[in-house]
Amino acid sequence: MSDIAIRVENLGKAYRLGSETEQAETFVEAGLNLIKAPLRNFRKLRNLDTFSTDRSADDILWALDDVSFDIRRGEVVGFVGRNGAGKSTLLKVLSRITEPTTGRIEIHGRVSSLLEVGTGFHPELTGRENIYMNGTILGMKKAEIDRKFNEIVEFSGVERFLDTPVKRYSSGMKVRLAFSVAAHLEPEILIIDEVLAVGDAEFQKKCLGKMEEVAGSGRTVLFVSHNMAAIQNLCGRAISLKAGLVVDDGPTKTVIEDYLARFKSEATSGFHNNADRKILSSTQVTDGRMLNSKGVATQAPCAGEPTIFELDYKTSEKSVDAIFDIVIANQHNVAVTQMRTEPPIQLGKEGTVRLTLEDTPLPIGKYTATVTVKDARSFKNIDKVPSAFSFEVFILKDFFHLERVNTQYCSTLSRQKVEHITERQEEQIEEANPAN
Amino acid sequence: MPDQKTHAPKPYVTVIEPHTGWRSVDWKELREYKDLFFFLIWRNIKVRYAQSSIGVGWAVLQPLASMLVFTVIFGNLVGVESDGAAYGLFAFVALVPWTYFANSLTEGTASMVTNSGMISKIYFPRLIMPLAIIGARMVDFFISMVILGILLLFYGVMPNSGVIVLPLLIVMLTISAAGLGLWLTALAIQYRDINYGMSFGVQLLMYAAPVVYPTSMIPERFQLLYALNPMVGVIEGFRAALLGTRDMPWDFIAIGAVVSVVLFASGVMYFRRKEHVFADVA
Numbered sequence: 209m210s211d212i213a214i215r216v217e218n219l220g221k222a223y224r225l226g227s228e229t230e231q232a233e234t235f236v237e238a239g240l241n242l243i244k245a246p247l248r249n250f251r252k253l254r255n256l257d258t259f260s261t262d263r264s265a266d267d268i269l270w271a272l273d274d275v276s277f278d279i280r281r282g283e284v285v286g287f288v289g290r291n292g293a294g295k296s297t298l299l300k301v302l303s304r305i306t307e308p309t310t311g312r313i314e315i316h317g318r319v320s321s322l323l324e325v326g327t328g329f330h331p332e333l334t335g336r337e338n339i340y341m342n343g344t345i346l347g348m349k350k351a352e353i354d355r356k357f358n359e360i361v362e363f364s365g366v367e368r369f370l371d372t373p374v375k376r377y378s379s380g381m382k383v384r385l386a387f388s389v390a391a392h393l394e395p396e397i398l399i400i401d402e403v404l405a406v407g408d409a410e411f412q413k414k415c416l417g418k419m420e421e422v423a424g425s426g427r428t429v430l431f432v433s434h435n436m437a438a439i440q441n442l443c444g445r446a447i448s449l450k451a452g453l454v455v456d457d458g459p460t461k462t463v464i465e466d467y468l469a470r471f472k473s474e475a476t477s478g479f480h481n482n483a484d485r486k487i488l489s490s491t492q493v494t495d496g497r498m499l500n501s502k503g504v505a506t507q508a509p510c511a512g513e514p515t516i517f518e519l520d521y522k523t524s525e526k527s528v529d530a531i532f533d534i535v536i537a538n539q540h541n542v543a544v545t546q547m548r549t550e551p552p553i554q555l556g557k558e559g560t561v562r563l564t565l566e567d568t569p570l571p572i573g574k575y576t577a578t579v580t581v582k583d584a585r586s587f588k589n590i591d592k593v594p595s596a597f598s599f600e601v602f603i604l605k606d607f608f609h610l611e612r613v614n615t616q617y618c619s620t621l622s623r624q625k626v627e628h629i630t631e632r633q634e635e636q637i638e639e640a641n642p643a644n
Numbered sequence: 645m646p647d648q649k650t651h652a653p654k655p656y657v658t659v660i661e662p663h664t665g666w667r668s669v670d671w672k673e674l675r676e677y678k679d680l681f682f683f684l685i686w687r688n689i690k691v692r693y694a695q696s697s698i699g700v701g702w703a704v705l706q707p708l709a710s711m712l713v714f715t716v717i718f719g720n721l722v723g724v725e726s727d728g729a730a731y732g733l734f735a736f737v738a739l740v741p742w743t744y745f746a747n748s749l750t751e752g753t754a755s756m757v758t759n760s761g762m763i764s765k766i767y768f769p770r771l772i773m774p775l776a777i778i779g780a781r782m783v784d785f786f787i788s789m790v791i792l793g794i795l796l797l798f799y800g801v802m803p804n805s806g807v808i809v810l811p812l813l814i815v816m817l818t819i820s821a822a823g824l825g826l827w828l829t830a831l832a833i834q835y836r837d838i839n840y841g842m843s844f845g846v847q848l849l850m851y852a853a854p855v856v857y858p859t860s861m862i863p864e865r866f867q868l869l870y871a872l873n874p875m876v877g878v879i880e881g882f883r884a885a886l887l888g889t890r891d892m893p894w895d896f897i898a899i900g901a902v903v904s905v906v907l908f909a910s911g912v913m914y915f916r917r918k919e920h921v922f923a924d925v926a
Contacts, residue, residue: 300923305764306923306924307662308662312660313656315657316657327766330691332694337690341687344680
C-alpha cells in the first residue's frame with residue numbers, strides 16, 4: 209500500500225458569477241425585455257453548470273486554479289488563506305460535495321468531513337434522535353453509534369436533556385451535542401473546516417484537546433482555520449492559498465509567518481484617498497503605519513505582542529497643543545480600546561507620534577482604528593481620519609491562556625506608551641500611562 | 645502505518661474527477677448508506693407529525709376529507725357515475741394511491757431544495773434524499789390502506805381474487821412516483837419554477853387520472869392513450885381488486901408498467917447526470 213493518503217492533481221473549480229442584465233432604456237424595450245426575460249433566465253439557469261474552456265470568460269470565477277499537492281498518511285495539514293482564497297471550496301471538492309471542473313483527486317481511505325457541526329440536526333427531534341441522525345449522515349453505521357452512544361452523551365454533557373427536542377436546547381447545548389457526535393468519528397482521513405469556532409471557552413478547550421488527540425492518533429487530518437494558534441499547535445505542515453492558487457506549502461511555522469507577512473503588502477491605508485476624511489484645519493496627519501515589536505510594518509498584529517501605531521503629522525500653525533487619539537473598533541463597530549496622548553503634545557512643524565499598544569490585548573478578529581487629533585485647549589477636532597487602519601489580530605502564542613477568545617466574553621484593559629519625535633527634539637519619550 | 649481499525653484490509657480508494665454525461669448507479673455505495681436511508685425515512689415521518697395532536701391521523705384525514713368533498717360534489721351534485729359502487733368508496737379506493745403519489749411528488753421535489761443546507765455541507769448519495777421521502781409517504785399509504793379495509797367492511801364489500809395483483813400495483817405506483825419525482829427533483833434544484841408549479845400541477849394531474857370519475861367515461865378510442873398515465877392502471881386495478889366494479893384492466897396495467905419502468909430508469913439516470921451540480925446550484 210502506498211503511503212499517500214490524498215493526491216490532488218491540477219485541480220480546478222469554476223463558478224459562474226451572476227452577470228449583469230442589460231437595462232431597458234425605453235418603455236418598449238422594457239416591455240420586450242419582460243417578454244424575453246423567461247427565455248433569458250432559462251439560459252442563465254441552464255448555464256449555471258456549464259463552462260466553456262475559455263479561461264478568460266469574465267463571468268467565471270476560478271475558485272481553485274491548478275491546485276496540486278500530495279498528503280501522506282498520518283499527516284496533519286492546515287490550510288490558511290484569507291476569505292475567498294479557495295480553502296472551503298477545496299474542502300468541499302475533497303469531501304465530494306461538489307465536483308471539480310478540472311483535475312483529479314485520489315483518496316486512499318475512508319473520509320469524514322466536518323464542514324459544519326450538526327449537519328442534519330432537526331429541531332423537532334430529541335437529542336437522542338439527533339445523535340443517530342447526525343451520526344448516520346456523517347457516515348457512521350447504526351451499530352457504531354449504538355456502541356459509542358454513552359461516550360458521546362458523556363462528552364456533550366447534555367445527559368439530562370437527551371429526550372427533549374433540540375429546539376428547546378440553548379445554542380451552546382446544541383453545538384456541544386453536535387460536536388460530540390463529530391468527535392467520535394473514526395475515519396482514516398478527517399476533513400475539518402473551522403469547527404472550533406463554537407461553544408464557550410471551556411468547551412472549546414475540550415474540543416481542541418479532542419482534536420489534538422485525533423491528530424496525534426496517526427490519522428490524516430486536513431484542517432482549515434483562521435486560528436493560527438490552533439493550526440500551529442495541531443499541524444506539522446501548512447498550505448497557504450490565495451485566489452485559488454497554492455502560494456506556499458511547507459512546515460507550519462514558516463508558512464504562517466509568510467502568510468502573516470503578506471498582509472502588509474496588501475495593506476490599504478486610510479490616510480490617502482479616504483472619502484470619509486474631511487480637512488478640518490492646517491494640522492494634518494499625513495501618514496500612518498502599524499509596526500510589530502521588531503519594527504516591521506504589519507497589518508496582522510499578534511495578541512501578546514506590542515503593536516506600534518506611527519502617525520506622521522504636519523502643521524503650519526505655531527504652538528498647537530494636540531491630543532492624538534486612536535479608537536480601535538471591532539468588526540461590529542464597537543469601540544474596544546482607546547489610546548491617547550495625555551498630557552497633550554506640543555506640535556512642531558512636522559513630526560511623528562508613536563503610540564504603542566502593549567500586548568495588543570485583542571481577541572482575534574478584524575478591527576479598524578480611527579485617528580483623531582484634538583486641540584487640547586478648545587477640545588475641537590483638528591483632524592480626523594476614519595478607518596485609518598484596518599487590521600486583523602492573530603494569536604501565535606497562548607496569550608489569553610485559551611486557544612481562542614470569544615469576543616462576547618472579553619473585555620480588555622490595555623496599556624500604552626507614547627513617543628513623540630520632532631526635528632528639534634530627536635526623541636522625547638513620555639511616561640507610559642494606562643488608558644481605558 | 646498500522647491500521648488499527650476493523651475495516652476490511654483492502655485499500656479503499658476514491659477517485660474524484662469531473663463528470664459530464666451519464667453515470668450508472670453505484671449500488672454498492674447505496675447499500676453502505678442503508679442506515680442513513682432508513683433514518684431519513686424515520687426522520688421524515690417523525691418530523692411531519694411532531695407537535696400535532698392527531699399526529700399520524702393526518703395521513704388518514706387528507707384522503708377522507710377529499711372523499712367527503714368529492715362525494716358531495718361529484719357523487720351527489722354532479723352525479724358522476726361510479727360503476728355501481730357507492731361513490732364514497734369508489735372515490736376513496738382511488739384517493740388512497742393518489743394521495744400517496746401526489747404527496748411523494750410534491751414533497752420529493754421540494755426535498756433537495758429544503759435540504760440544500762445538508763447538500764452543501766456533506767456528501768451522501770443524493771438519490772437517498774427523494775427516495776426517503778417516498779419511503780416515508782409509503783408508511784402513510786399503508787395506514788390509509790388499513791382505513792380503506794375498515795371502510796370496505798363497513799360497506800360490506802368483499803375484495804375478490806384480484807387482490808393478489810395489489811403488490812404489483814403498489815410497486816408500479818411507487819416506481820412511477822419515484823421516477824417522476826426524480827426527474828422533477830433534479831429539475832427543481834436548478835429551476836425553481838418546478839417548485840412553484842408543483843402543487844398546482846399535481847392538482848391538474850389528478851383530473852388526468854380516474855380519481856373522481858371512472859375510466860369508462862373516457863371514449864373507447866382514447867383509452868389506451870389515456871392509459872399512458874400509469875396512475876390509470878393503478879387506480880382501475882385497485883377498483884377491480886377491491887370493489888369488483890370491473891375486470892382487472894390488464895391492458896392498462898401493462899401499458900402503465902412499461903411507462904413506470906421507463907420513467908423510473910430515465911429518472912434515475914437524469915438525476916445521476918445532474919447530481920454533481922446540486923451543491924453548486926442549490
